[in-house]
Amino acid sequence: MVIKITNTEEMRAIEAAADEAGISYQTMMERAGQAAAERALQLIEHLSDPRVTVLIGPGNNGGDGLVTGLLIKQANEAADVRFYLLTERPEDDPYIPVIHEVGLFTALASDDGDKRVLRNMVASSDLVIDALFGIGIRLPLRDEAAKVLRAVRRGLLDREKEHKEAETWSINPAQAPSEAGSGVKILAIDGPSGLDFDTGQIDTTALTADETVTFIAAKYGQLLFPGAQSVGQLTVANLGIPDKVKELKSIEATLLDAATVADLLPARNQDSNKGTFGKAMIVAGSVNYVGAANLAARSAYRSGVGLVSVASARPVAGMLAAATPEATWVLLPHDMGVVSDGATDMFFEEIGKYSALLIGPGMGQEDTTQRFLFQVLDHNRKQAVPKRRGLGFANLPPANDTEDDKAEASELPPLVIDADGLNMLSKEDEWWKHLPENTILTPHPGEMARLTGLSIEEVQKDRFGIVSEKAKEWNTIILLKGAHTLIAEPKGRVTALPFKNDALATAGTGDVLAGLIVGLLAQGMAPYDAACAGAYLHAFAGEFAAQALGPRSVIASDVIDALSSAFKALTPA
Numbered sequence: 356m357v358i359k360i361t362n363t364e365e366m367r368a369i370e371a372a373a374d375e376a377g378i379s380y381q382t383m384m385e386r387a388g389q390a391a392a393e394r395a396l397q398l399i400e401h402l403s404d405p406r407v408t409v410l411i412g413p414g415n416n417g418g419d420g421l422v423t424g425l426l427i428k429q430a431n432e433a434a435d436v437r438f439y440l441l442t443e444r445p446e447d448d449p450y451i452p453v454i455h456e457v458g459l460f461t462a463l464a465s466d467d468g469d470k471r472v473l474r475n476m477v478a479s480s481d482l483v484i485d486a487l488f489g490i491g492i493r494l495p496l497r498d499e500a501a502k503v504l505r506a507v508r509r510g511l512l513d514r515e516k517e518h519k520e521a522e523t524w525s526i527n528p529a530q531a532p533s534e535a536g537s538g539v540k541i542l543a544i545d546g547p548s549g550l551d552f553d554t555g556q557i558d559t560t561a562l563t564a565d566e567t568v569t570f571i572a573a574k575y576g577q578l579l580f581p582g583a584q585s586v587g588q589l590t591v592a593n594l595g596i597p598d599k600v601k602e603l604k605s606i607e608a609t610l611l612d613a614a615t616v617a618d619l620l621p622a623r624n625q626d627s628n629k630g631t632f633g634k635a636m637i638v639a640g641s642v643n644y645v646g647a648a649n650l651a652a653r654s655a656y657r658s659g660v661g662l663v664s665v666a667s668a669r670p671v672a673g674m675l676a677a678a679t680p681e682a683t684w685v686l687l688p689h690d691m692g693v694v695s696d697g698a699t700d701m702f703f704e705e706i707g708k709y710s711a712l713l714i715g716p717g718m719g720q721e722d723t724t725q726r727f728l729f730q731v732l733d734h735n736r737k738q739a740v741p742k743r744r745g746l747g748f749a750n751l752p753p754a755n756d757t758e759d760d761k762a763e764a765s766e767l768p769p770l771v772i773d774a775d776g777l778n779m780l781s782k783e784d785e786w787w788k789h790l791p792e793n794t795i796l797t798p799h800p801g802e803m804a805r806l807t808g809l810s811i812e813e814v815q816k817d818r819f820g821i822v823s824e825k826a827k828e829w830n831t832i833i834l835l836k837g838a839h840t841l842i843a844e845p846k847g848r849v850t851a852l853p854f855k856n857d858a859l860a861t862a863g864t865g866d867v868l869a870g871l872i873v874g875l876l877a878q879g880m881a882p883y884d885a886a887c888a889g890a891y892l893h894a895f896a897g898e899f900a901a902q903a904l905g906p907r908s909v910i911a912s913d914v915i916d917a918l919s920s921a922f923k924a925l926t927p928a
């Protein structure tokens with residue numbers, strides 16, 4: 356199963372192709388209603404006589420809502436299901452007669468001038484299903500639709516107020532009742548009505564859903580802010596559309612899922628030693644940013660790599676060695692605690708032993724460090740092979756002749772550039788021409804803005820477009836961080852993460868991510884796969900950490916600690 360991401364035009368083409376292939380529009384609508392009803396039934400399963408209000412729009416989104424409501428009633432006789440119609444449904448609607456036959460309550464907006472009926476319906480509901488509009492919307496919302504949504508909000512507030520009045524207060528906050536909010540859940544069909552499914556723009560009157568059930572594929576607008584904020588937890592129901600439908604198959608944007616990541620991870624061979632699982636080198640840290648190297652190295656180790664070496668300015672190693680006992684160290688020449696360009700020779704004496712390389716976290720951006728970075732990047736092009744100078748380190752095995760030869764002939768191993776590495780790149784004209792093929796860049800939106808010369812707002816507004824375009828232009832893999840992190844490669848693939856977790860918005864989590872990716876790379880994963888899997892596991896670990904500690908209190912080290920939970924959940928023993 357691969358979850359695709361489409362725009363509305365692509366979705367229309369897929370629907371038409373599915374219809375052509377024998378899955379009629381009505382069949383799709385009934386399967387859509389079935390999928391939404393399943394989620395709805397789960398949301399009300401703890402209630403003995405649940406009350407459900409379904410908001411019905413004029414188009415097929417409304418049709419999905421009618422099916423959903425009917426199926427809820429069919430599955431749960433005790434449920435009080437009522438429908439609120441924005442407009443009369445088309446005359447040939449097959450579901451309205453059934454609703455009348457079953458005797459379910461319906462109200463029509465044009466009969467409810469001041470929207471009191473709607474407000475009361477919502478205030479007395481446990482679940483509101485939003486089936487006013489889906490991908491057929493053209494913003495802004497017309498008046499009547501906006502009025503209906505405002506009345507729904509008022510109904511929700513009434514309910515919340517009532518709930519609060521009924522609350523009892525405990526003197527000791529540690530023992531206060533934990534239940535909060537109005538208790539009304541909102542389930543959106545395909546998305547909150549008022550969402551632009553292509554851009555993520557959203558009408559100010561739109562509801563904030565707890566959950567969204569969408570169909571066949573995710574839509575860009577569900578993953579872009581500000582709309583993504585109102586989508587809640589997203590479920591994708593494929594409606595039985597075969598993967599081979601050309602219009603679906605040709606889509607290159609996908610939403611990453613746990614099973615796909617589990618399949619990507621390298622197998623663990625029991626007959627192994629630390630050499631089996633690769634060696635990662637991390638060039639990181641400077642006297643001003645000491646901790647980055649520690650976070651990246653510890654995170655890399657949690658990925659299962661056999662050995663992690665940190666190459667850093669000598670004083671940094673002195674400060675960190677005790678806190679990072681598993682790492683080995685390569686002590687680079689430095690100027691006042693930042694890596695100097697004189698470090699290049701020593702770097703190349705070592706790098707041949709490593710199967711992956713990360714450069715950047717906490718390095719600073721001094722001119723001398725920048726020269727070092729570009730000398731490293733240009734090595735493959737210039738074939739400048741330095742002579743070994745015998746400056747080994749106590750904790751690395753002495754190189755024998757063969758290793759020496761290997762080191763001298765070596766190209767750079769698969770490479771990740773992060774943080775200050777990216778900032779130093781952006782200071783050089785046409786910097787991308789210096790990158791070895793398949794390099795992974797891991798910018799956050801601010802770094803991406805610097806690399807592209809755009810503003811952060813411009814980057815964020817068109818995340819998918821920009822990351823895809825730049826991956827092609829720069830011929831490199833780009834991982835654009837943020838809620839719904841994106842990974843794109845030059846050939847056109849783009850992958851989005853399903854996570855939007857503010858727990859990761861804290862210093863050092865970027866170092867953790869970069870370390871995790873280099874650890875996976877070192878174990879032989881293909882660069883694009885390592886970037887995707889690393890990003891997924893990092894965000895997944897963030898979810899575990901947030902559950903345990905609350906998103907507010909999570910710090911980068913907690914994410915490292917939670918990595919084992921993320922790996923275990925994906926690949927249970």
Ligand SMILES: NC(=O)C1=CN([C@@H]2O[C@H](COP(=O)(O)OP(=O)(O)OC[C@H]3O[C@@H](n4cnc5c(N)ncnc54)[C@H](OP(=O)(O)O)[C@@H]3O)[C@@H](O)[C@H]2O)[C@H](O)CC1
Pocket residue numbers: 366370383384387412413414415416417418419487488489490491492493494495496497500544545570571
């Ligand atoms: N993707 C799938 O495979 C499936 C999707 N299904 C569902 O179908 C909807 C899309 O249905 P569609 O009928 O094309 O469009 P909507 O229901 O979303 O909306 C159309 C109606 O909305 C009116 N409209 C448009 N803009 C506004 C506005 N700004 N204010 C008020 N009203 C608006 C529009 O009126 P017009 O006068 O402009 O025509 C239409 O009446 C999709 O989202 C899924 O939920 C299938 O059921 C299953 C397969």
Ligand SMILES: [K+]
Pocket residue numbers: 416485486487488489543544545546547548
């Ligand atoms: K909707």
